[in-house]
Amino acid sequence: MKRNSTEFAILPAFHGDCILIKTYDINNDEFIILIDGGTAQTFRYTLKAELKDVNRIDLLILTHIDSDHIAGLISLFKSSLIDNIVIDEIWMNHPEIVEINNDELISTKQGDSLKELILLKNPDVKLIEITTLDKSIIKSGVEFIILSPTPQIKEELYRQWQLANLPKTNNDNVNISSQKEVYSNSLEDLSKIPFSPDKNINNDIFNSSSISFVLKCLDVSILLLADSRSEIITESLRLNCFNETKPLEVDYVKVSHHGSLNNTSQEQLGLIQSNNFIISTNGGTADHKHPSRETIARIVYNSQRKDEVLTIYFNYKIDDIKERIGDFINDTDFEEGNWNAINKNWF
Known part of the structure; x- marks a missing residue:
């Protein structure tokens, strides 16, 4: 199939990520990238329909081992739909990728291996591990500038995985802006509060090991940060x-x-210039809600702002997110800062 423009979707993935990119190469042949699969429900309610007419995925990327990114991919590879899709290449870092149970726990010891499922359904697929040593990867004119993980973080992930004896949930004790006083503070005031994550990198190894990169298509560029740590991205x-x-x-x-409050710093934003930011969430889980008002503040008042309207896109309706987490943004916020917030899935 020929194509001359890129379109991409931040699919409704509940509290997870699932991104489908339809771009093109130097020959104007369609080049399809699938990044993560969201939760198991994501495949059932969204991803399955989007892939029903797709017969080839040029690149599938599992950014990291968390249930809100991997579960939908496990559902995909267990479905009959995958029998009609050729996958050329898969990026994922794994000591062993394993099944999760209905409570969406990632277990280091039990269940079916995702790798085994992949090789069963796509025995000729290229399975590749990715770190910043890869630097820039170019596929027929489509470029990937790799920003994380570092080789050291990948090795630490493997070390912790092999030592683990208990299931690891996708809930990572993120410090969220649930306090009423935070919601009542102005965005400009919140943007001035120093970035101070409540975990170090090794204690947040699943997120730290995210495959993150700049995607440079022939007509559009996207910084895709998965669940990466701001400290790592800033250094890269x-x-x-x-x-x-x-x-x-x-x-x-x-x-x-x-x-999340812990993954976007003022310093990181000071190295990035863009008028369009995208947040993928339905508001989070009962215990861990996203996005934080502080992150919104840092984006709106970041030092690289041009004198143009900045837009923050959400892949769920803003009113629906507010029902889960409260008024993380309000009408007064838009009176200053020259920005807006929009619900949008396809770009």
């Missing part, structure tokens, strides 16, 4: 020669970890 951007006077310029930024 600087190593790629981006700085406050020469920031990374992209058309879209998919914000890390559903807008």
